[in-house]
Amino acid sequence: MPKTAINPTREQNYPLWYQEVIKAADMAESSSVRGCMVIKPWGYAIWENIRKALDKEFKRTGHKNAYFPLFIPKSYLEKEAEHVEGFAKECAVVTHSRLEQVEGQEGLVPAGKLTQELVVRPTSETIIGESFSKWVNSYKDLPLLINQWANVVRWELRPRLFLRTAEFLWQEGHTVHSTADEAVDETLMILDIYADFCKDLLAMPVLKGKKTESEKFPGAVDTYCVEAMMQDKKALQAGTSHFLGQNFAKSSEIKFQNKEGEMEYAWTTSWGVSTRLIGGLIMAHSDDDGLILPPRVAPAQIVLLPIYKNPDDAKKILSYLENLKSELENITYHGENLVVVLDDSEATSSARSWDWIKKGVPVRVEVGMRDLEKDSLFVGRRDKPHKDKESISRDNFVSEIVATLDDIYQNIYSKAKSFLDENIVNIDEKEKFYDIFKSKGKQAFVLSHWCGCPECEKAIKEDLKATIRCVPFSSQEEEGKCIYCGKSSKMRVVFAKSY
Amino acid sequence: MPKTAINPTREQNYPLWYQEVIKAADMAESSSVRGCMVIKPWGYAIWENIRKALDKEFKRTGHKNAYFPLFIPKSYLEKEAEHVEGFAKECAVVTHSRLEQVEGQEGLVPAGKLTQELVVRPTSETIIGESFSKWVNSYKDLPLLINQWANVVRWELRPRLFLRTAEFLWQEGHTVHSTADEAVDETLMILDIYADFCKDLLAMPVLKGKKTESEKFPGAVDTYCVEAMMQDKKALQAGTSHFLGQNFAKSSEIKFQNKEGEMEYAWTTSWGVSTRLIGGLIMAHSDDDGLILPPRVAPAQIVLLPIYKNPDDAKKILSYLENLKSELENITYHGENLVVVLDDSEATSSARSWDWIKKGVPVRVEVGMRDLEKDSLFVGRRDKPHKDKESISRDNFVSEIVATLDDIYQNIYSKAKSFLDENIVNIDEKEKFYDIFKSKGKQAFVLSHWCGCPECEKAIKEDLKATIRCVPFSSQEEEGKCIYCGKSSKMRVVFAKSY
Numbered sequence: 001m002p003k004t005a006i007n008p009t010r011e012q013n014y015p016l017w018y019q020e021v022i023k024a025a026d027m028a029e030s031s032s033v034r035g036c037m038v039i040k041p042w043g044y045a046i047w048e049n050i051r052k053a054l055d056k057e058f059k060r061t062g063h064k065n066a067y068f069p070l071f072i073p074k075s076y077l078e079k080e081a082e083h084v085e086g087f088a089k090e091c092a093v094v095t096h097s098r099l100e101q102v103e104g105q106e107g108l109v110p111a112g113k114l115t116q117e118l119v120v121r122p123t124s125e126t127i128i129g130e131s132f133s134k135w136v137n138s139y140k141d142l143p144l145l146i147n148q149w150a151n152v153v154r155w156e157l158r159p160r161l162f163l164r165t166a167e168f169l170w171q172e173g174h175t176v177h178s179t180a181d182e183a184v185d186e187t188l189m190i191l192d193i194y195a196d197f198c199k200d201l202l203a204m205p206v207l208k209g210k211k212t213e214s215e216k217f218p219g220a221v222d223t224y225c226v227e228a229m230m231q232d233k234k235a236l237q238a239g240t241s242h243f244l245g246q247n248f249a250k251s252s253e254i255k256f257q258n259k260e261g262e263m264e265y266a267w268t269t270s271w272g273v274s275t276r277l278i279g280g281l282i283m284a285h286s287d288d289d290g291l292i293l294p295p296r297v298a299p300a301q302i303v304l305l306p307i308y309k310n311p312d313d314a315k316k317i318l319s320y321l322e323n324l325k326s327e328l329e330n331i332t333y334h335g336e337n338l339v340v341v342l343d344d345s346e347a348t349s350s351a352r353s354w355d356w357i358k359k360g361v362p363v364r365v366e367v368g369m370r371d372l373e374k375d376s377l378f379v380g381r382r383d384k385p386h387k388d389k390e391s392i393s394r395d396n397f398v399s400e401i402v403a404t405l406d407d408i409y410q411n412i413y414s415k416a417k418s419f420l421d422e423n424i425v426n427i428d429e430k431e432k433f434y435d436i437f438k439s440k441g442k443q444a445f446v447l448s449h450w451c452g453c454p455e456c457e458k459a460i461k462e463d464l465k466a467t468i469r470c471v472p473f474s475s476q477e478e479e480g481k482c483i484y485c486g487k488s489s490k491m492r493v494v495f496a497k498s499y
Numbered sequence: 500m501p502k503t504a505i506n507p508t509r510e511q512n513y514p515l516w517y518q519e520v521i522k523a524a525d526m527a528e529s530s531s532v533r534g535c536m537v538i539k540p541w542g543y544a545i546w547e548n549i550r551k552a553l554d555k556e557f558k559r560t561g562h563k564n565a566y567f568p569l570f571i572p573k574s575y576l577e578k579e580a581e582h583v584e585g586f587a588k589e590c591a592v593v594t595h596s597r598l599e600q601v602e603g604q605e606g607l608v609p610a611g612k613l614t615q616e617l618v619v620r621p622t623s624e625t626i627i628g629e630s631f632s633k634w635v636n637s638y639k640d641l642p643l644l645i646n647q648w649a650n651v652v653r654w655e656l657r658p659r660l661f662l663r664t665a666e667f668l669w670q671e672g673h674t675v676h677s678t679a680d681e682a683v684d685e686t687l688m689i690l691d692i693y694a695d696f697c698k699d700l701l702a703m704p705v706l707k708g709k710k711t712e713s714e715k716f717p718g719a720v721d722t723y724c725v726e727a728m729m730q731d732k733k734a735l736q737a738g739t740s741h742f743l744g745q746n747f748a749k750s751s752e753i754k755f756q757n758k759e760g761e762m763e764y765a766w767t768t769s770w771g772v773s774t775r776l777i778g779g780l781i782m783a784h785s786d787d788d789g790l791i792l793p794p795r796v797a798p799a800q801i802v803l804l805p806i807y808k809n810p811d812d813a814k815k816i817l818s819y820l821e822n823l824k825s826e827l828e829n830i831t832y833h834g835e836n837l838v839v840v841l842d843d844s845e846a847t848s849s850a851r852s853w854d855w856i857k858k859g860v861p862v863r864v865e866v867g868m869r870d871l872e873k874d875s876l877f878v879g880r881r882d883k884p885h886k887d888k889e890s891i892s893r894d895n896f897v898s899e900i901v902a903t904l905d906d907i908y909q910n911i912y913s914k915a916k917s918f919l920d921e922n923i924v925n926i927d928e929k930e931k932f933y934d935i936f937k938s939k940g941k942q943a944f945v946l947s948h949w950c951g952c953p954e955c956e957k958a959i960k961e962d963l964k965a966t967i968r969c970v971p972f973s974s975q976e977e978e979g980k981c982i983y984c985g986k987s988s989k990m991r992v993v994f995a996k997s998y
Contacts, residue, residue: 036568069535093595093609099587110592
């Protein structure tokens with residue numbers, strides 16, 4: 001019998017371990033539709049928690065939700081040159097409006113050819129721009145702060161559950177401002193919301209920074225991002241926030257009359273996070289026994305597991321746990337009621353316990369007759385080894401549960417933070433730099449000087465598959481030499497391999 | 500100057516009045532994409548309230564949310580004969596995976612032809628069935644109770660905002676059971692949830708009943724529905740719940756091992772409501788001054804309108820209202836905190852007040868210096884004439900607000916209920932029956948006998964555009980004669996024109 005619940009382990013085969021964690025936690029599965037996934041209830045409930053928390057922040061900062069068409073006329077996509085260049089290669093094209101039986105042919109064939117092809121939105125700047133051009137007339141209409149929760153489609157050659165799927169769920173914010181400064185402020189405020197969210201809800205520390213020209217969003221002036229480190233020391237872009245300048249305002253004719261009565265092009269932003277956050281969450285914290293969930297995103301914080309041998313005991317224990325469940329569910333944790341599962345399924349108590357370990361539930365509570373008689377609970381925590389369980393009096397458990405969950409959060413976060421800190425290194429020698437990205441297991445976030453020239457960036461990408469994840473906000477001005485060409489540089493950037 | 504805020508009035512031109520209400524309340528607009536609408540923040544916020552309330556009910560009754568692919572391979576749709584017949588005529592067909600520049604041609608052209616065409620889901624029985632066939636193996640896996648919040652696409656020849664749009668938002672429940680009885684129970688339980696929701700949240704009374712063969716969902720054994728009456732006395736199908744028998748289980752191979760160890764086909768259901776509920780909500784209650792919203796679905800229950808002439812007064816009044824706003828927002832109404840808007844926009848106080856009347860906000864509170872000095876508020880209610888405003892002491896207003904909102908709800912509901920009751924008529928003479936549906940303004944829900952024969956149903960539809968909305972649960976067995984052919988009949992059914 002293997003010693004870990006997940007096989008292979010992270011050490012043995014990280015990509016396969018990732019898939020097995022998802023399977024063991026019953027979060028998602030591939031569908032038979034090219035690159036599309038099915039998000040199963042446990043995975044979707046995590047997305048619901050992500051959505052709820054972010055939605056609250058967006059609303060708190062004055063944004064309103066709306067909904068725009070799934071389809072984008074081909075001509076709209078063509079309006080912004082860089083944008084269409086970026087998305088035309090991977091979009092789903094709708095060409096017909098029905099299926100018909102045709103004599104002599106088996107099955108149904110497409111019919112009702114559309115006069116203009118429609119593209120399933122890969123992102124909505126162009127279709128939302130069309131609406132905004134009508135909504136914005138005067139400076140009084142600004143700022144316009146809109147968010148949309150939606151599905152988008154971008155074909156992926158090598159799909160991976162949550163990380164890269166043809167269809168994914170996301171939110172896309174789209175805002176319009178009367179000045180460039182205000183639009184940049186918005187872009188950066190949203191980046192802070194993303195960073196705080198990653199830290200507070202996902203227990204995932206991130207680096208904030210700016211993308212290079214070659215890595216930015218097609219059509220943006222500047223793309224800002226939050227980058228997280230996975231346990232294989234690869235980077236995951238967790239969210240992006242784009243200052244679009246007047247590019248989309250010009251292609252979509254978003255103009256407003258300023259206070260002086262003159263017409264001006266507006267300044268726009270867009271920003272988004274997606275279901276790939278769940279992929280990041282998995283890879284940031286999970287271990288060889290499965291998923292580890294920070295309490296605030298966990299679909300359930302606590303699972304109650306009755307252990308009994310006969311119907312009489314069962315009755316007593318279940319009634320005891322029902323009572324405990326009600327009490328716990330009335331406790332609020334960071335503004336939300338605790339969610340508690342009582343698992344009385346037919347499986348053996350060991351199998352049930354392992355199920356919930358693999359699903360990453362923060363706290364497991366076992367109660368048998370001996371516990372009941374002592375009015376105490378046998379408690380396991382997902383941030384500790386699975387055998388490391390403690391007997392706690394019922395009263396203490398209840399009165400300390402909020403502190404316990406906070407402690408679990410803190411442990412998960414601290415572990416990820418230490419891992420990130422330990423694996424960010426300053427490198428000034430090209431040989432060492434190449435060695436790090438070429439040697440298996442040596443990976444890191446490498447802070448090196450870069451001259452700013454796209455050719456050096458490209459050469460490194462081709463040689464090592466490492467890219468500039470961002471120019472981090474934390475970087476200080478500092479004299480140095482480009483890690484590739486040796487020319488003078490003023491600042492370090494973060495190189496890493498990435499998802 | 501016209502006497503009503505909405506022109507034309509309901510009396511003058513009902514369909515145009517409907518469009519103008521939506522425009523005046525800033526709820527939605529047509530997009531440039533064939534048949535697709537843009538749901539603006541005020542309309543979307545109503546959908547969010549609908550979603551939240553229903554989601555809670557689905558979860559309370561054991562359902563879990565999940566998410567399935569947007570695309571359905573053509574071959575899946577073809578598996579169930581009636582089903583594909585019903586949807587092939589109006590589906591968006593994806594045939595290519597990218598757009599390319601081709602020499603000599605202007606713009607981009609579709610490229611990367613798919614080996615099998617994909618259809619944008621018009622409903623998800625077939626693609627969800629594919630997953631369910633893998634998830635269900637044993638009676639221990641049942642019941643499987645899943646819901647999905649998603650967008651779907653069905654081309655519409657004559658789109659109308661909210662009522663009939665090519666793309667719409669909805670929820671679709673899909674469940675699997677080990678017996679037919681249990682599946683039927685599920686179908687009917689959901690119908691009750693829909694009916695209660697329509698009553699309690701939308702203040703919209705509905706008739707519950709069963710569809711005839713010709714009106715049921717393509718592939719269903721039985722379709723149950725809730726039907727509401729609009730102010731033009733037409734019917735709106737507000738929600739449907741389908742008992743699918745073993746039809747989809749057979750076409751998708753959803754089988755389970757029963758307790759005796761034998762393999763059996765499972766029994767499935769599906770059920771849904773969509774953004775068309777918002778169309779129903781508008782047409783059920785709104786008047787010639789615009790939208791009227793029952794408090795529980797209103798994006799805001801109360802709007803505060805400061806009235807002042809100079810900056811000094813403004814400061815005092817705004818501070819007074821900020822304080823009132825905070826106090827009100829801490830009050831819960833049916834489990835949710837009250838939402839209060841403070842509108843200090845530049846428009847005149849009359850224009851602002853009219854804005855919120857047209858948006859249907861249940862309670863308007865105006866405060867000028869004289870009110871402030873008396874510590875009283877000038878309060879208007881959307882269920883009463885707009886001039887019918889009352890001065891109420893601040894303390895009384897706050898302490899009575901929950902009762903006031905319940906009273907508003909009750910008034911809106913009672914009005915709709917009386918209207919429905921007054922306009923359901925028993926008709927036993929063919930001439931009268933024809934007269935009702937042929938005369939302008941005579942419309943009704945007509946309870947008449949029907950022999951059960953599809954030909955009579957079809958003839959009436961062709962002659963009068965009236966259809967059998969349902970065989971109502973409330974119908975008693977009763978001897979009678981078919982309104983069309985005169986043959987004997989056991990029960991009355993509801994005929995009406997419909998949206």
